[in-house]
Amino acid sequence: MTTPSDRLLRRLEWRLGRRLDGRLQGAYRTVWHGTGIDFTDLRAYVPEDDVRHIDWNVTARLDEPYIRQYTEDRELTAWLVVDRSASMRFGRGQGKESVAAELAVALARLVSQGGNRVGAVLFDNDSHQVIPPRPGRDQILRITRALLAPAPKSSAITDLSEMFRMAAATTSRRRSLVFVMSDFIGEPGWDRSLAMLTHRHEVVVIRVVDPSELELPDVGVILVEDAETGEQLLVDTSDPLLRGRLADQVGAREDAVAEGMRKAGVAAHRVTTDQDMLTALIDMVRRSGRGRR
Structure with missing residues (x-):
């Protein structure tokens, strides 16, 4: 019987084969x-x-x-650090959690070529799962199944610092390639623990964002809910004062995230839920390649 994880991996393998040319498939080691x-x-x-x-x-x-x-090193060890907190379940279409899962599986499939090992740290405030790194397709299926399993519901604000501390403690002392996938919505002050991770490993940060988090759509009166705390509020999205205040808050949040990345010494790749996932992946690999010599 074909499981959802089998179907997702087969679909991604087919799309990877069609969309990623040989230069990208075999040249990730010249990038990371x-x-x-x-x-x-x-x-x-x-x-x-x-x-x-x-x-x-x-x-x-x-x-x-x-x-x-x-x-x-002839063999590479890669880790997928995936934020599975409540705010990641927000988003139109696939939603941030689904986009992060597909990106994680695609990256695992790409990196695992040539016998490289891939592991995963799946984080939520109330539930953490560590999948030790191993090579092979069965390992990719194991990670895929874990990513597709429903995450437990939590009303706590995401402790991103704890996620990075956990990742630093879990990953091996040997220098590894670490992919971090998160929306970076959570408690502030995470830059120090992310810097600890980047000091030991090569870290690629992928920030998953829904377009409506950047600009509120004008759709009249709606009920909005804070994905982290569950607090609900009735708002008029056409109110210019409200839209102005929200725009200021979004600008402040984007500035804070950018400053945190600067302090941690990393440059985040931003992926939105309305992007084609493989196009975003190819662009990310190419931009990473231009940043390394």
Whole structure:
């Protein structure tokens, strides 16, 4: 009997095969690098390089910044850190939770090629699930089943700091590739714990957003509910004063998220629920490639 996880994985495999060309399918290692233990060479620093790899002794001697290069690991370990809190269930169409799940499965399928290991940390305030990294298609199905299982309902505001602390404690000490998928709606102050994760691993942040969170549609009087707390309120979406206040709040929230990412030392990829998932994935891989040398 074919399960929902089998159907989702088969659909994504078919779409990946048709939409991702050979250059993207086989070249993710040139985009998201592993870090081996063997030093191989030095080269001049360029602005896109990771400053943590600067050789300060050589830089001081030559009065010009130089980067240490290492042999890449033959096998890569990747982790999927997925926010499954109440706010992720919001959204038109598929909703943020479904978009995050499809992105996670597609990335797992892409990275697992060549025998690489993939694990997952699925986070909610009241329920956490860790799937240890393993290679193979059965592992992708295991992660897919976990992502499709209903998340428990919670009225607490998401503790993103705890999610990142849990991810840092769970992932191996060996440098890994970590994909974080969240809407970043939750308690503030998460930048420090995210910075701890980025210090140890290569982190790719994917922020999933619904368009109505960025601009309130003018649809008259509606009942709105806070996805995190369950609080309900009747509002007139055509009221210009209300729309102005909400626009100011959205602007402040976007500024706060951008500042948090800056402090953590990462650049977030934003994916909206009305985007084609594979188009967003291809664009994300290409933009990550342009950011690395």
